[in-house]
Amino acid sequence: MTNFDATSLRDRLCGTVGTDLIGTRITVCGWVARRREHGEHLAFVDVRDRSGIVQAVVDGSVDVRPEYVVRITGTVRERPEGTRNERLATGEVELGECEVELLAGAEPPPFPLDDRVETDEAVRLRYRYLDLRRESMQENLRLRATVNRALRAAMDDQGFCEVETPLLWAPTPEGAREFVVPSRLHPGEYYVLPQSPQIAKQLLMVGGFDRYYQIARCLRDEDLRADRQFEFTQLDLEASFVTQEDIMRFVSRAVLDAAEAATGERPSEIVTMTWRQALDLYGTDKPDLRFGMVLQDLSAEFAGTAVKAFSAPVVKAIRVPEGAALTRARLDVLTEQAKALGAKGLAWFRLSAEGPDGPLARFLSEAESRAIASVDGAREGDLVLAVADEHTLACRTLGALRLALGAPPVSAGPHRYLWVTEFPMFEGRDDDGNLMAAHHPFTMPHPDDIDQLETDPLTVRSQAYDLVLNGWELGSGSVRIHRADIQERVFRALGIDAATAETRFGFLLGAFRYGAPPHAGFAFGIDRLTAIFAGVENIREVIAFPKTQSGTDQMTGAPKAITGRQLRELHLAPVPKAR
Secondary structure: OOOOOOOOOOOOOHHHOOHHHOOOEEEEEEEEEEEEEOOOOEEEEEEEEOOEEEEEEEEOOOOOOOOOEEEEEEEEEEOOOOOOOOOOOOOOEEEEEEEEEEEEOOOOOOOOOOOOOOOOHHHHHHOHHHHOOOHHHHHHHHHHHHHHHHHHHHHHHOOOEEOOOOOOEOOOOOOOOOOEEEOOOOOOOEEEOOOOOHHHHHHHHHOOOOEEEEEEEEEOOOOOEOOEOOEEEEEEEEEEOOOHHHHHHHHHHHHHHHHHHHHOOOOOOOEEEEHHHHHHHHOOOOOOOOOOOOOEEOOOOOOOOOOHHHOOOEEEEEEEOOHHHOOHHHHHHHHHHHHHOOOOOOEEEEEEOOEEEOOOHHHOOHHHHHHHHOHHHOOOOOEEEEEEEOHHHHHHHHHHHHHHHHOOOOOOOOOOEEEEEOOEOEEEEOOOOOEEEOOOOOEOEOOOOHHHOOOOHHHOEEOEEEEEEOOEEEEEEEEEOOOHHHHHHHHHHOOOOHHHHHHHHHHHHHHHOOOOOOEEEEEEEHHHHHHHHHOOOOHHHHOOOOOOOOOOOOOOOOOOOOOHHHHHHOOOOOOOOOO
16 A cells, blocks of 8 residues: 555554564554454454554453454564465465554444445445445545546646536536526526536537636436436547547547556557447447457348348348357247337348248248348357348338347456447428437548538538447437537537527527637546446446435435425425425
C-alpha cells in the first residue's frame, strides 16, 4: 500500500506487514475479522483494515468479537512452520507479544462480511455501510478511484481544462425524463437536475475554453437496470477546432490509460466500424467482439426461393457452434424470442453429414441447402439460424439471438473496444410525420449527405460516434452544428419552427450568434467502464450507495415524504399515496 503516512494511532496498515518488518514493534488499527481461542491462555485475532488482514497472537484472554474496532501493538515475527497462510499477503508473519486496546464495540453484523458467503442483495444494500467493509467492495471502489485518476491525468496531459457545470439547470431537449426541483423563491417555476452537461459545455466552447472536461454527475429519471442508475458519472469533454477523429483520439488515449492503470495491461488500439457494418455483421450498434457468430447475408442465394418463409427482402443467418445439440424445447424458446422481437419466425437447421436437417430442410433447393451448410464455415454438429424479413429487423433479431446463445459473462476476457461511426441522422418519424433525431438536434450531418436533408433525410448519416466495450455502450458523442444555416435546415427537417426553436434552445442559439467555433465532444460512463474492469454484471457493485431496481435507497429509505411546512415553502400540494 503506497502513500501511507503513520499517525498517532497506527504506524502500519494491516495488509502491508511483511517479513521485512520481522523484529519490529508496530501498531495497527482495524476491525476484528475473526477470533479463535487456542486453549485458555492464547487467542488468535485477525485484524482487518482497507489494506488486508494480519494475524495477532494474544497471550491470555481477550474480550473482542467480530467487527469490534481495535488497536493492537505487537512485534512482527515469522509464523511457526506449518502455520503459514498462502492466501494472505501477510501469511508468512504474525504479531506477537500483543497489547490490545478496544476502540469501539459492535453488535453481531446481520450477515457475514466474507466474500465467500453469498448474501441477499437487499440485505447488503440495507446495511451498505457494512457491505462496504467486504474485500470485493473495497477493491471495486478503489479500482474506480484508479480509473478516475487515470482519466484526469490523460485529459490534463492533452491540454483539457476541468470545469464544473451547474447541477441546477433549465429543462433540456435531450429526450430522457428529468428530475425536477421546485423553486422556493420563484413559485410555480422549476429547475431540473442535468441529464448531462451537453448545452453547458457547448457554451464553454463559445466562451473560448477550447478544451473542457469534467467527471460529471448526471441524473435521469429513467427505469433502472443492470447498467443504469438514476445517478451516474461520466467523463464529459468538448473541444473546439477539432474533427471527429480528434475527439476519438482524445477519448481513446484516456480510456486506454485507464485500462492500463486498472488492469496492468495496455489494450491494443481501438478498431473502428460504421453503424451499417455493425448492424450487418452483429445485428446491433454495440457489438460484443469477444466471440464470433457473425451474421451472413443469404439474400442472393434465396432470391428466387420457392419457400414462402424465405420470401422477404433480406435473409440473414448465423452459425451456432455445436448448436445441433440444442433441444427442441430450447429451439422453440428461441423461435418465440424472435417473434417477440417482431420477426415473422425463425428457421433452424441442424447440420449433419447428410446436410441441413430441420422443419424447412426438405423444401430447400440444392443450392439453398449448400448456402445454409456453408454459413460462416459451418460444419457437422453446428446449428444455423435464419431470419427472413426487412433488413434492420432481420439483423436485430439475429443479433439478439447471437447474444443469448454466445455472449460470455462480463468477467470473461479479453477487453475488446470498438468505435462505431456514421450513425443515421434520423431514426424515423413521429405520429405527426416529423423526423426524430437519432442523437440530438445539434449533431452535424455527414458532409457527403447534407444535400439529402430535404430530399431523402432518412438516408442521411450523422457525424456521431459511440464507444463500445464487450457489448456495453460506454458512451457517445458527435460533431456539433455551429453554422446557423445548417441548424435551420435540421430544425426544419425535425418540424421545429423558428419560434419553437427560440423557446426551447434560445440561450444556446443566441450564444452561437456571437461566433461559435467548430466543436465536437463526447461522454462515457465511468460506472460501466469500472464494472467491466471489475468483472461484475451490475454497476451497483462499483457504486458506493446505489439505488435498487425500483429506485429506492434501502439504507436511508429514500424517497420519503417531506413535511407540510416544506411543501408550503416550495408551493407544492401533497399528493395522496397510491394504494
